Amino acid sequence: MYKWNDFKKITAVTSKRTGGFSTGDFSSLNLALHVGDDKETVFKNRECFFGKNEVMMAPKNSVFVAQNHSTIVKKVTFKDAGRGFYDFNDGIKADALYTDEPGLNLAIYHADCVPVFIYVPTHNIVGIIHAGEQGSVGNITGILVRKLFLEGVKPEEVYAHIGPSASMGHRVITKERAFELAALGGDIIKAIKATEPQYFIDLPLLNTLQLRTLGVPLSNITYSNICTYENNDEYYSYARNKVTGRNISFIRLN
Numbered sequence: 001m002y003k004w005n006d007f008k009k010i011t012a013v014t015s016k017r018t019g020g021f022s023t024g025d026f027s028s029l030n031l032a033l034h035v036g037d038d039k040e041t042v043f044k045n046r047e048c049f050f051g052k053n054e055v056m057m058a059p060k061n062s063v064f065v066a067q068n069h070s071t072i073v074k075k076v077t078f079k080d081a082g083r084g085f086y087d088f089n090d091g092i093k094a095d096a097l098y099t100d101e102p103g104l105n106l107a108i109y110h111a112d113c114v115p116v117f118i119y120v121p122t123h124n125i126v127g128i129i130h131a132g133e134q135g136s137v138g139n140i141t142g143i144l145v146r147k148l149f150l151e152g153v154k155p156e157e158v159y160a161h162i163g164p165s166a167s168m169g170h171r172v173i174t175k176e177r178a179f180e181l182a183a184l185g186g187d188i189i190k191a192i193k194a195t196e197p198q199y200f201i202d203l204p205l206l207n208t209l210q211l212r213t214l215g216v217p218l219s220n221i222t223y224s225n226i227c228t229y230e231n232n233d234e235y236y237s238y239a240r241n242k243v244t245g246r247n248i249s250f251i252r253l254n
Helices: 039-050 133-137 140-151 175-182 203-213
Strands: 010-014 061-065 073-075 096-099 105-110 116-119 125-131 159-162 190-194 198-201 221-224 249-251
Touching: 010 116, 073 140, 073 175, 096 105, 096 140, 105 116, 116 140, 116 190, 116 203, 116 249, 125 140, 125 175, 125 190, 125 249, 133 140, 140 203, 159 203, 175 190, 175 198, 203 221
Parallel strands: 061 105, 073 096, 159 221
Antiparallel strands: 010 249, 096 125, 105 249, 116 125, 116 159, 190 198
16 A cells, blocks of 8 residues: 555555455456446455555444545544445545544545645644546635635645646646636646647646645645556556546545
C-alpha cells in the first residue's frame, strides 16, 4: 500500500491492486463493488485488505462514498459508520468527506482520478476528496477547504497531499473540450496544455492551484508523484483499461 507518512497522528493510505483474488480485468485486489467484479470475490479482497493492522477498517469505524463525479462535500460522524461498507449505493452521496472524530475511516474509490488527502492538525480535522475531471473543474477541493474555513480553520493550517493518479500526459481531452474548459477562466486555463494535435488537462495541478488560490501555502502541499496509468501493474487505470477495478484511498485521525 501507499502511505502519506508526514504526520504520525493520521493514517492516510492508498491501496494497490496486488495481493487479491480477483481475476481478468479486475486482477487482483479490486476493492469496489460497483464496477462489475464478482461481489463475493470483492468481499474476500476487502477482508484481506481491511483486516491489516495499519488499515483496520470495519463497519463500526468506516464510511464510504457513493461517488458520482459530483462536487458534493459532506461532514460525517460515527453516526454514519458502516455506510457503503457492504453496498456501494448505501454510501454517502458525495465525492468528498471530512470529519473531526478520531478513529473514523473516510474512504473513496479511484482509478486515475485524483485522491486529495486533507489534514488540519490544529483543529484535528481530516478529509478525503475524489477529484476526477468533473469534480476538479467544479472546484471540489476548494469547496471542502471553504467549508473548513467556516469552522474557523485558517489557510496556513491546511495540509494537503495529492495521491496516486493519472499524470497530465495521460489526461487527453478533445480540442473542443479544451476550449470549453478554457472559457471558464480562472485556474482551469493554467491546467490545460496543448501539443498539437493533442490537448491535456493536468488534474493534480488544477487541484494544487485551487488550494493555492485559497491561500494554502505551497509548502503545505505534497505529492506522491505516482502515475496510475504508467504504473498499471500496481494501480488500476481507467484511462488505460476502461473495464477495471478500483483502488481505495482513506484517511483517519488516529
